[in-house]
Amino acid sequence: MAGFPTTARVVIIGGGAVGASCLYHLARAGWTDCVLLEKNELTAGSTWHAAGNVPTFSSSWSIMNMQRYSAELYRGLGDAVDYPMNYHVTGSVRLAHSRERMQEFQRVVGMGRYQGMDLETLAPGEIAAKYPFLETHDLTGALYDPYDGDIDPAQLTQALAKGARSLGARIERFCPATGVRREGAEWVISTPKGEIRCEYVVNAAGYYAREVGRWFGREVPMMVMSHQYMLFDTIPELAAWQAQSGHKLPLLRDVDSSYYLRQEKQGFNLGPYERNCKAHWITPDDPFPEDFSFQLFPDDLERLEWYISDAMARVPLLEKANLTKVINGPIPYTPDGNPLIGPMPGVPNAFEACVFTFGICQAGGAGKVLAEWVTEGATEWDMWSCDPRRFTGFEDQDYCIAKGMEVYGHEYAIHFPKHAWPAGRGKKLSAVHDRTAAMGAQFGAYNGWERALWYARPGDDVSEQAQRTWDREGPWFGSVKAECEAVRDAAGILDLPGFSRFRITGAGVADWLARQITGKVPPVGRLGLGYFADDKGRIITEMSVARVADDTVMLITAATAQAHDRDWLMRHMEDGLTLTDETDLWSCQILTGPASRAVLAGLCDADLSRPWLTWQRATIAGAAVVLMRVSFAGELGWEIHSHVADTPAVWDAVMAAGAAHGLRPFGMFALDALRIEKGYRAWKGDLSTDYTVLQGGLERFVDWSKADFRGRAALLAEKQAGVTKRFVTLLVQAGECDPPYMSTVWQGDTVVGEVTSGAFGHRVGACVALATLRADAAVAGAGLEVEIFGQRHAAVVQEDGGVWDRDNARIRA
Structure with missing residues (x-):
């Protein structure tokens, strides 16, 4: 191929399995004018020493999608690009030592079935038929995945590279990128061979x-x-066993003991994830190397002794084997263990596809996702789990190290819905953190902000171990019930630091916002919900819209959405408008319940008769506040927004005034239960790009009279063709557990939808779920079943408006 390329549409920096997959998928999408730069030989980083396991298992819906796609791609890749590959689809057995682990497996079986994969759980007596050399006396059961296996990482990378080259893409080996600069609308990438100008990097x-x-x-x-x-x-x-059976052993994972054991030729490969793990390149004595291509760390087997002994006890055959080689290589980790795939926050036409802990099994899906981001501006599956914008900049190196080590040491841990991981905590504290902590608050982190999850009473078990359960009635249950009842019968207050806030000013701001959201922009003095759709009509985000003045709007959104929503707004900003991020300036309390008006009446001279969805300025304890009459809990209530420095005085005044009215603090667990009873959606659960605005049941927030807004054409076409899925509320006759995210919904023998949120509703005394169903099944009164950890439970579709205060009489009181 002729000389060094000086221009390209896309330049990819990095030639591991992920970079090669990105190049291959871009080329498959028709973007063949793309160049990959690799400082050494392909695979020289983490790829060359990777074990090459290819599981489909994940408790994350989006990552399961990505890994399933990888496995499907790899099965046909060698033939597709005419490159020989060692890919052994052996299946795998995951062992369970507890009821909770079997529940996790049962949940994943249901998710896998919905994605077209036949996973199965095994009783202890059934495991030997899959894996005959195993001690099973102390096991609860296992999960069998027939799609699991292992692949040669170097061959995989070379096959992807060959496929990309055959479609016209370029790979420059031994050509490190040395820097970038922005010139106009182009990126200029510096290399020893010259510069490359490109549109995307x-x-x-x-x-x-x-x-x-x-x-x-x-x-x-x-x-x-x-x-x-x-x-x-x-x-x-x-x-001898392999010769007789004609196949290899399944890959074994003892996830509670934290290691995998794989047949390697006629021997074994043992890979532990040890608790006493080691981070690298974090001190002056262990600096980050300029080049670590094809290098390893020295062996360090002492910290693996327990895991080796445990594996030998589990598979006694391992004791007969001689250790021949130790591989000790670097693996990058993000603070949550998921990779970074998507737009680089705040940087135009720049993307990330990096920090893969399981890069081999995720490379195929990652290439697909990255190519969709670049070529279409959106992905088929909602990929928030991997979106770089889920991190917002507070994650300093100490935090990254603490969380990375926590994730590594608990690589196979069960992610229980109400468990708060302890490492890296206390990064952002509310102005009244000391007060809520003294009242018994048990905290969880939201974009680093510590928020009360629930308030412990004397005698409640607040240990971390007590949080590790799928059961509804964990140690929080009684407290959450009391918190919800206080909101129902009197008043509750929730300290809510960290709301993301964007003030947008400039002439024409209302017209601009009208083109960004599906619905109406409220008039000055009013509030509303704004739904942002993409060009396909899918839900990008939800923000509260407060019209401050003719030329000013305040947009308030989730704490975790700060970087995502700011990035979206900035990418669509127009000349003459200015966005100011005021997140760090303000704090908020939710004051809600039938007595909330009486509490406020003794504190300020605001006009508390103003209707629902209005806002006004007021003074509490000498501090200027903004009162917004809205409540995510579905009761009469206000959000009290105050400057951070004023928040302690405001909190103290509200608490003092509320004492006579039964006011008590409540936490995020209670809020979740309260909002689900009302059918209110939460971002990146009920609201995501997996659903269109119409599928999300949000047509009342669509103003069809507007000539233009993003997604209008797609939504209009969808409406005319008939919406295929509908959002509903279900009452579920659940057992001991509420349905977790992506629990399947059945109608007879057919899966007709999925749960997006579930909780016990203490106001109605029943399990409530929000779900998206096939349109013909989404009929009020219809009897369905929700699968919860492998068991089906009767459920009934409810009328629109949730199961509490359906006519909004209480919230409008």
Whole structure:
């Protein structure tokens, strides 16, 4: 191929499995004018020493999608690009030592079935038929995944590279990117071979991603762990079994003990994820290397002794094997263990596809997702779990190290819905954190902000271990019930620091906003909900819209949405408008319940008769506040917005005034239950790009009279063709557990939808679920079933408006 390219549409920095997959998928999408730069040989980073396991298992819906796609792609990739590949689809067995682990497996079986995969759970007596060399006496059961296996990482990367080249894409090996600069609408990438001008750039630099990110003014949230796996020599009994059976053993994962054991030729590969793990390149004595291509760390087996002994006890055959080789290489980690795939926050036409802990099994799906981001501006599946904008900049290096080590040491941990992981906490504290803590608040982090989840009473078990349950009636249950009843019967107050707030000013701001949201822009003095759709009519985000003046609007959104929503707004900003992020200036309390008006009446001279969805300025305890008459809890109530410095005085005054009215603090668990009873949606659960605005049941927020707004054409076409899915509320006759996210909904023998939120509603005394159903099943009164951990429970579709205060009489009181 002729000389070094000086221009390209896309430049990818990094030539591991992920970078090669991105190039291949861009080329498959027709974007063949793309160049991949690799500083050494392809695979020189984490790819070359990766174990190459290819699981489909995940408790995340989007990551399961991504890994399932990878496995499907790899099965046909060798033939598709005419490149020989060692890909062994052996299946896998995951062991369970507890009821809770089997519940996790049962949930994943249901998710897998919905994605077209036949996973199955095994009783202890059924495991030996899949894995004959296993001690099963102390097991609760197992999960069998027939799609699992292992692949040669180098062959995978070379196959993806060959496929990309054959479609016209370029790969420049031994050509490191050395810097970038922005010139007009172009990126200019510097290399020793010359400069390349491009429209888009992708950081796929693996454990070098942070250094590459700094060229863009971006501090990539990541750290690097050392991961060891051990190769064991041929075992005659295993060789004989394979010769007789005609296949390899399934890959074994003892997830409660935290290791995998894979047949490697006629021996074994053992890879633990140890609690006493080790981070690298974090001190002056262990600096980040300029080049670590094809290198490893020294062996460090002492910290693996327990795991080796446990594996030998579980599979006694392993004791007969001789250890032949130890691989100890770097693996990058984000603070939550998920990779970064998507737009680089705040940087135009720059993307990330980096920091993959499981890069081999995710590379195929990651390439698909990244190519969709670049070529279409959106992805088929909602990929918030991997979106770089889920991190907002507070994640300093100490935080990244603490969380990375926590994730590594609990790599196979169950992610219980009400468990708060302890590492890296206390990064952002409310102005009244000391007060809520003294009242018994048990905290969880939302974009780093510590918020009360529930308030413990004397005798409540507040240990971390007590949070590790799927059961509804954990130690919080009685307290949450009392908190909800206080909101129902008197008044409750929720300290809510960290709302994301964007003030947008400029002539024409209302007209601009009208083109961004599906509905109406409220008049001055009023509030409303604004739904932002993409060009396909799918739900991007939800923001509260407060019209401050003719030329000013205040947009308030979720704490976790700060970087995402700011990025979306800035990408669509027009000349003459200015966005100011005021998130750090304000705090908020939700004061709600039938006595909330009486509480406020003794504190301020505001006009408390103003109707629902209005706002006004007022003074409490000498501090200027903004009162917004709205309540996510579905009761009469106000949001009290105050400057951070004034918040303690405001809180104290409200608490003092509320004492005579039964006011008590409540937490996020109670709020979740209250909003589900009302059918109110939560972002990135009920509201995501997996659903259109119409599928989300939000047509009342669509103003068809507007000539133009983003997504209008797609939504109008959908309406005319007939909406295929509908949002509903279900009353569920659940057992001990409420339905988790993506629990399947059945009508007879057919899956007709999925749960997007579920909780016990203490005002109605029943389990309530929000779900999206096939349109013909979404009929009020219809009897359905919700699958909860493998068991089906009767459910009934409710009328629109939730199951509490359906006519909004209480909220409008």
